[in-house]
Amino acid sequence: MHVTSIQETSNVLQIVSEAGFHRTSLLSIIDDKRVNFNPEVLFLKALHPEMFYAFGSLDYSFVFTGSQPQPLRDQVDRLLNIGFDGVKMVEGKPVCRKILKIRFDDPFYEDYFARLEETGLPLLFHVADPEEFWDPVKVPVWAKEQGWFYDQTYPPKQQFYEEVDTVLEKHPGLKVVFAHFYFLSADIAAASSFLEKYKNVHFDLTPGIEMYHNFSMKREAWRGFFVKYEDRILFGTDIFGGERVESALAKVQLVRGFLETDEGLNLPRHTLEKVYCSNFQRIVGPRPRKLDFDLAVEECGRLAREEALLSSRPLEETVAWTVAGKIRSLA
DSSP: OOOOOOOGGHHHHHHHHHHSSSSEEEOOOOOTTTTSHHHHHOOOOOOETEEEEEEEEOOOOOHOOOOOOOHHHHHHHHHHHOOOEEEEEEEEEEEHHHHHHOOOTTTHHHHHHHHHHHHHOEEEEEEEEGGGGOTTTTTOOHHHHTOOOOOOOOOOHHHHHHHHHHHHHHOTTTEEEEEGGGGOTOOOHHHHHHHHHTEEEEEEOOOHHHHHHHHHHHHHHHHHHHTTTTSSSEEEOOOOOOOOOHHHHHHHHHHHHHHSSSSOOOOHHHHHHHHIIIIHHHHHSSOOOOOOOHHHHHHHHHOOOOOOOHHHHOOGGGGHHHHHHHHHHHE
């Protein structure tokens, strides 16, 4: 689940309850006015430390302000020390790449990926988008309205995959989960080849509209794929904390219905248990990592100062400053 406001807290808790989730992974993303949504994720983890895993995002504020760079390698250590359970990168979405303009195989990221590999901190990685988003004829209207049509000013989809291949060949021990099935749901041969080549990577099932349509086109073949690679696939929903409860539950039922029923793959129970739970626990941990409240408050204060610079708001009016106070009160 993505969380972008502490005002979403009660809604998040209602969704988790009505969906029947025992534990949930909360995801931050980067933002050019807010740095990232790490404070909101930390707040919910502080509020319910046994319920929520927290995946934090990197701090690129120096890219936008020209300030002293925060070495990405050091950021990994800071996230670990605070008690984050993993890192979320949406930097592979083409609109984000266009803003940052940094390839994944650039030396800029080398120490970062090396440190992730050394520490074993999991990475949930959004790379590319559905191939039709690059096609002016096939791009869906709704995607175009979101600004997700990628003309020649964006890198082609294959370039993202080539960059990732370079990273994985250098860092074979990197623990990576690729969001949205790595956008390979239209190519079962490519998906199989990728998992065979890189033994430490995984796909999640966070739905794009195209994914389950593509799966349904070759249902028996994909059922065999899911059973064969049952240790490499993770359940996901891409729920946003502020969306209506009914909408969120519909996403859950879409994925579960496809995995569990005859209208979909009707997977065996042992495969479902791995996809829903044990694969995540093996990769990330059987329980959420313990949060260091003092470091969490300190980090929110640091992010508040960056947010004030980016947004030209007084420090005391930043979201991160408010969250720092709320976490301090929970300590």
